[in-house]
Amino acid sequence: MSFEKIKKGVLAGIWFIFLTFPIMVIRVNTVENIIEWRWMNMLYAGVGGFFMSIIWDELLRKQEKNKNKAVTGEMPFLQRMMENQSVRWPSIIGLVIFVCAFPYIFSMYQTNIMISALIYIMLGLGLNIVIGLAGLLDLGYVAFYAVGAYSYALLNMHFGLNFWFALPIGAALGATFGMLLGYPVLRLKGDYLAIVTLGFGEIIRLVLENWNAFSEGPSGIANIPRPSIPGIDFTLTQATIFIYFLMIVLVIFTIFMVNRLENSRIGRAWIALREDEIACQAMGIDKTKTKLTAFSLGATWAGMAGVVFAAKTTFINPASFTIWESVMILCIVVIGGMGSIPGVIVGAFFLILMPEYLRAFSEYRMLVFGAVLVIMMVFRPGGLIANVRKTYQFKSSEV
């Protein structure tokens, strides 16, 4: 280690001591007029700053070096493994067995977390259509999730509609609201679009919160029935396991559909729209139709996920649908790797399971979570599993 690096580290340490001084060292109690001085924190900040700066620089330098290596059209590790027939089938069978056995091996608590993760996979895949494929930055995606959840809760409360009817209705309502949002924002681009969708999400939440006669206001709706099969009485454990398998089926269905959509005519149109709007129109693609289908198809999954969410928790209120939820789903898509289906799945597991298993750090978990988001993005800006563009590769043919 050179002298230069140490000097830089020391400077960073001193800078962090300065930076954290008022917030970390002093704590005032304005009621009793006591000042608490926590000098130990100063030491931590200094030492932490020193080491962090050295590690950070080292990692950045390494990344820079890697970047300079020419990026060849090499397939990512996972995909390479999958191409290999002798690995492919055993791993798929292993995965299927693990997925089926999961709720029987692990506790109910774990199963519940897994259900949440699966719901988020569905949300992530839905948002992936809007952001990853069509390139429309949507910060109000949670609104459709809320529409789905409330449509089941309200239809059940007023008309006693059961889960199986609510699921397609929730999806259809989600799609309708997607259109409703999509129509006025057709002309908007980039961040203007982001802020309007954000506003739309907030409008839905605020209406649910304030329109007591319609949605029971902030106190929410309780006693939403879990999904059931007529004639069978589920215990709580069985119901949870049932929802788990239901979610597995729905997620597989989603993956299948999104995968088919991606390679369909409309999917290609979305990608073209993302890459260049003008060129896309010049190719004869109807911009309005393409954008609207992206919004409504994306929202469909959120509507469905909302219905399942309401059925799973049996209680919903507007507090579950804040903007943080939208941000979380956005993080899943971007951290996983925009536009890539395996990426979204990995991203959802990573972001939903990480805070759960970080409970050991209890109060520090959101701090760590924020830091992880920054670190992830700095060192892997393309996401965990970046989308590989479809390219033709000429194989050297042996003549």
Place this chain on the structure above:
Amino acid sequence: MDYFLELFLGGLTRGSIYALIALGYTMVYGIIELINFAHGEIYMIGAFTALIVASVLSMLGFNHLTVLILASVLAVVYSCAYGFTVEKIAYKPLRHAPRLSALISAIGMSLFLQNYVLLAQTSDFLPFPSLIPDFDFWEPYAHIISSPELVILATTFCVMVFLTILIKFTRIGKAMRATSQDKIMAALVGIDVNKIISITFIVGSGTAAIGGVLIASHVGQINFYIGFIAGIKAFVAAVLGGIGSIPGAVLGSLVLGWTESFFTGYISSDYEDVFAFLFLVFILIFRPSGILGRKETKKV
């Protein structure tokens, strides 16, 4: 008519407050096209620094004016320092990355700073001392607009004039404008782009800190979460005015302030934010790049 005037001035104050935060948003956006989600947190840290410094100094027995000046100055200094550091850590390595990656990094930074203050300080609301005194000479007009509100209006005006001069007439301002137009070309004519971006963050953060001190002493209490809500509102204001444009940010903030104030006053306070957002959607439908936004012409 009196009621109208009251609502008008209330909206004006509110709008000026949004403007102080929105200015930082718009400046940063103008130069690197990043929605700086952590900007609200910088504002929150400014308010916290002012609170801590003011409390410590008052307990040590300094007089009111010294407390006011030192607390404000230190709040600005610290916010600038935080803005600078955040840019270096979370945004600079991402300058050539996809834009959404930088956005997620900003969201991560925002979460980190919120929880950092939450853990190092407290999750409770802290009472904020009213640093701005009631002026004697303003006494006759105090029923229309209180002294703190007057100070807020005056400060916002000064900051805006200062920023306009900075950007229009100084070398740094010229460099900023050049950088925002074309970073590579700016670098070619000898502008240190990284330095200019740092300066933009520092100026924006300083503005946010001034906002933080004024608002906190006007509202009277702060906690770690104030930055997020204020940040969203200010962002809405910046977009409404046309993001990237300084007069746009101020105009957007004022329009937002008035909308909220009048709707709350004449219709209902429950749906205040709903109206604000509906109004935003409405305006953006007719002017897709904000009230004062430049219309982008795209070359094919």
